[in-house]
Amino acid sequence: MSQPRRLLPSMPLLAAFEAAARHRSISAAAGELALTQGAVSRQVKALETQLGVRLIERRRHGIALTPQGLAFADDVRAVLALLADATGRLGQN
Amino acid sequence: MSQPRRLLPSMPLLAAFEAAARHRSISAAAGELALTQGAVSRQVKALETQLGVRLIERRRHGIALTPQGLAFADDVRAVLALLADATGRLGQN
DNA sequence: TAGTCTTACGACTTGCGTAATTATT
DNA sequence: AATAATTACGCAAGTCGTAAGACTA
Numbered sequence: 001m002s003q004p005r006r007l008l009p010s011m012p013l014l015a016a017f018e019a020a021a022r023h024r025s026i027s028a029a030a031g032e033l034a035l036t037q038g039a040v041s042r043q044v045k046a047l048e049t050q051l052g053v054r055l056i057e058r059r060r061h062g063i064a065l066t067p068q069g070l071a072f073a074d075d076v077r078a079v080l081a082l083l084a085d086a087t088g089r090l091g092q093n
Numbered sequence: 094m095s096q097p098r099r100l101l102p103s104m105p106l107l108a109a110f111e112a113a114a115r116h117r118s119i120s121a122a123a124g125e126l127a128l129t130q131g132a133v134s135r136q137v138k139a140l141e142t143q144l145g146v147r148l149i150e151r152r153r154h155g156i157a158l159t160p161q162g163l164a165f166a167d168d169v170r171a172v173l174a175l176l177a178d179a180t181g182r183l184g185q186n
Numbered sequence: 187t188a189g190t191c192t193t194a195c196g197a198c199t200t201g202c203g204t205a206a207t208t209a210t211t
Numbered sequence: 212a213a214t215a216a217t218t219a220c221g222c223a224a225g226t227c228g229t230a231a232g233a234c235t236a
Contacts, residue, residue: 075179086168
């Protein structure tokens with residue numbers, strides 16, 4: 001049977017989560033992405049809601065990753081890198 | 094120097110192009126994705142505009158891929174597969 | 187007080203269906 | 212006629228900044 005094609009999370013959500021995971025900080029991620037704290041906070045939450053999985057734990061200062069968040073962050077990093085490479089190769093022609 | 098982070102094409106654009114490339118047909122891609130012909134046509138065009146690269150050649154019946162389109166389709170397929178795997182792994186917990 | 191995350195609100199951007207058009211067989 | 216791709220139009224959904232709030236050191 002062909003899978004119903006699970007609907008994939010949007011690019012901004014993935015980028016926001018990846019940056020937040022790497023910095024262990026919503027506000028640092030916002031700085032890097034040139035967005036506001038609020039935007040990144042919403043995006044990470046939206047991603048968790050879509051996936052039905054808790055990815056980060058909200059802490060007093062900064063954030064911590066859940067085990068699932070840790071694994072997913074690595075995967076997302078690979079996805080973004082692969083895509084960046086692909087578009088990069090197109091550009092230089 | 095850190096790259097200004099080239100802005101990545103959105104997920105619907107990538108999915109539409111990948112399906113169109115695989116089927117060599119806009120309308121077949123639309124069928125698979127449960128979208129209209131018009132939507133897929135616009136998305137492929139938007140992707141080409143964003144990337145500044147021609148990916149498909151419009152033909153009398155169906156479409157053909159440019160060399161760049163062919164290479165990019167493979168890359169996009171890998172990206173989507175990687176992401177689908179990643180989200181799939183999250184689900185089964 | 188300063189640093190952090192969250193969230194309601196409104197504006198803007200993106201994605202999409204409808205439906206008309208063009209072109210090919 | 213049937214099949215395939217494109218596009219103008221309007222609506223729906225997604226994204227974002229602002230601004231206010233809560234919590235901690």
